[in-house]
Amino acid sequence: MSSTSATTTTAIVGIAALVTNDPSLGDASPLGLIRDAAVVIEGDRVAWTGESSKAPATDNRVDAGGRAVVPGFVDSHSHLVFAGDRTEEFTARVSGRAYSAGGIRTTVAATRTATDGELEANLTRYLAEALRQGTTTVETKSGYGLTVRDEARALRVAAAHTDEVTYLGAHIVPPDHAEDPAAYVALVTGEMLDACAPYARWVDVFCEQGAFDGDQARAVLTAGRARGLHPRVHANQLTYGPGVQLAVELDAASADHCTHLTDQDVDALADSATVATLLPGAEFSTRAAWPDARRLLDAGVTVALATDCNPGSSFTSSVPFCIALAVRDMGMTPDEALWSATAGGARALRRDDVGRLSPGARADLALLDAPSHVHLAYRPGVPLVSQVWRRGVRVA
Ligand code: NIG
C-alpha cells in the first residue's frame, strides 16, 4: 500500500457511515456498518476498511465530507435490450386497464425493426442512467427479439456491456408461433439456443399463465443448462404456479418476482440456495399486490431487490426507488432493503466479488448526500447518489 507500489492507492476518508456488508467488520450487523470510516482502494479492489483516523498512507486522498458510502447496487434483473416504449399502454393502465404479458408483443415488434446500433444506443443510455443512480453491476436479458437472429443480436449487444447476460428466448410465444407453441419451445431449446449460448451466462423463462407452463419451462431451463447456461426463472409473478418449485428443483440462482407464493413455495426457497428476487417496480407500475418480503425473510429465505427495468411492467432504472418501495410497502427494514439491493443481488448472480466493501471486493461504491444509508428509504425520489466509483475509478 506504499506509494512505491505498482498500483495507485486511494483513500476515501471522512465517511460518516460505511456499509461493508461484512458482518465481521464494524458493528457486526449484517451490514457491517463502520462509523467515521475510510475505505482504501488499490487498483480496482478494496484493500482496507476501518476507522478514518487509522487509514494507512495512500497516493491519493478523497474527503467524503461526512457522507455515507454503500456498495454499488447490484441490479440482478433487468430487460434493457429493446426499442420503443409503451407510453400508450401505460396511459391506458393508469386509467384502469389491467397489465398483461400481451404488451410484450408491442416491444417485440419495435425491437425486431431496430438496428443493432439503435439497440446498443438504448442499452447504453439505460446503463448510464442506472450508473448515475449508483448501480455498478447490471444483469440484463434478451426476450424482445424472439427469432434466432433477433435474440442472438440482443445478447451480442448486451455482452459488449455486461458480464451478466441472460437468454430469455422463452419470454412469450411470439405471434408468428401462436398456432404452434411446441414448435416455438423446440426452437428456443434448439437452433435459437445454439445461436445465443455463446453470449450468455444465464437462461431464463417466463413461467406464467399466458407464457410458458411448468413442463415447457423445465424443457427450456434444462436445455440451457446442458449448454452451460445456469437457470434463473420469472416465477409466480401474476398468478400462483410451478415456477418457484421448478427454480428450486433445478438449483436456479434466483426465482424472480415471487409475488404469489404458497407456504410450500416459501418453504422450498428457505431450504434452497435459490434467492427470491423481488421487483417492486413491477407491482408499483402495474398496481398489483406487493410481494411479501417479510414472510420470506422471516422464513429464512435470501432476498434480492432489483428493478426489472423494462418498457412494460417497470420502466424504472432506480434501485433507490425500489428500496423505498420495499421499505414502505413490503415490510423490509432500511437495512434489509439495502442488503438485498447489494449483497442480495450479488447472491442472485452467484458473485462474491461485488455487493460488499471489504478487502478483496471490487471497488464499486456510491457516496450518498446523506449521513446514513437509511436516507435511501427516508428521502424517496431525492437524487442522493453524489459520486459513483466502479473498479476503483470515479465514473459518475
Ligand atoms: O419481468 N414478466 C415478464 N417480463 C417482464 C415484463 C416485460 C414487459 O411487459 O415488457 C417482467 O415484468
Ligand code: FE
Ligand atoms: Fe423481468
